[in-house]
Amino acid sequence: MKKMMCFLVFFLPGLAVAAGGSVHLDKAPIDLTDKASLQRGAQLFMNYCLGCHSMKYQRYQRSFQDLGISDELGEKYLQFTGEKVSDYITRAMPEEAAAGWFGAAPPDLTLVARVRGEDWIYTYLRSFYVDESRPFGVNNTVFPEVGMPHVLQPLQGTPTRTYEEHMVDGEKVKRYVGIKSDGTGALSPGEYDQAVADIVNFLEYTGEPAKLESHKIGKWVLAFIAVLFVFVYLLKKEYWREVH
Numbered sequence: 001m002k003k004m005m006c007f008l009v010f011f012l013p014g015l016a017v018a019a020g021g022s023v024h025l026d027k028a029p030i031d032l033t034d035k036a037s038l039q040r041g042a043q044l045f046m047n048y049c050l051g052c053h054s055m056k057y058q059r060y061q062r063s064f065q066d067l068g069i070s071d072e073l074g075e076k077y078l079q080f081t082g083e084k085v086s087d088y089i090t091r092a093m094p095e096e097a098a099a100g101w102f103g104a105a106p107p108d109l110t111l112v113a114r115v116r117g118e119d120w121i122y123t124y125l126r127s128f129y130v131d132e133s134r135p136f137g138v139n140n141t142v143f144p145e146v147g148m149p150h151v152l153q154p155l156q157g158t159p160t161r162t163y164e165e166h167m168v169d170g171e172k173v174k175r176y177v178g179i180k181s182d183g184t185g186a187l188s189p190g191e192y193d194q195a196v197a198d199i200v201n202f203l204e205y206t207g208e209p210a211k212l213e214s215h216k217i218g219k220w221v222l223a224f225i226a227v228l229f230v231f232v233y234l235l236k237k238e239y240w241r242e243v244h
Contacts, residue, residue, distance in 0.1 A: 028122035041202025055089035057110040113207035157185030
């Protein structure tokens with residue numbers, strides 16, 4: 001019941017907004033064949049997300065093997081909770097403490113890309129903006145009244161909503177045009193977008209680690225079915241030749 005309540009608190013408000021079609025979702029540049037992007041995404045996730053969010057259905061070792069990372073390098077640079085390389089990826093923050101600080105424990109992200117979609121995550125991570133009325137000082141255009149801090153702010157800088165003034169019937173009207181960083185982050189706007197894309201790429205991989213292999217096998221299966229169809233058709237013609 002507690003896990004179900006956490007899901008409702010964190011996910012349903014965002015689903016309602018997305019379902020309403022009121023927020024445009026940017027296309028995420030996903031490429032599961034880009035090992036460098038997946039490795040960068042894993043590094044960013046472990047450094048910025050794993051403190052609060054877990055991936056309890058994915059093992060470190062499986063990720064390292066699929067992403068071309070040796071166990072030694074993975075243990076040195078991507079494991080910070082003292083777990084073994086064969087363990088599942090769990091967060092460093094105790095669940096009870098997380099529930100007390102955030103009102104509900106942050107959700108597991110193993111399957112978030114399959115639940116939300118990569119475009120939603122990509123847009124969400126680029127849609128934080130300063131809002132002093134919120135507990136953590138930020139809000140989100142994709143997920144209004146979001147309950148988490150902007151953990152990637154050191155990379156992006158301080159983001160604010162920007163507006164343009166237009167004359168409508170002789171009066172000045174402000175129109176929202178997007179979110180802009182103040183430039184204090186470690187990355188440029190383009191570099192930040194790429195960093196977010198890398199994280200989303202990693203989350204997409206984690207949601208279905210065997211996706212590429214499944215697609216590869218699927219092509220051979222379709223080819224086999226096509227060849228089999230020819231023989232079945234010829235057999236049918238031969239079997240029913242005298243009848244017709």
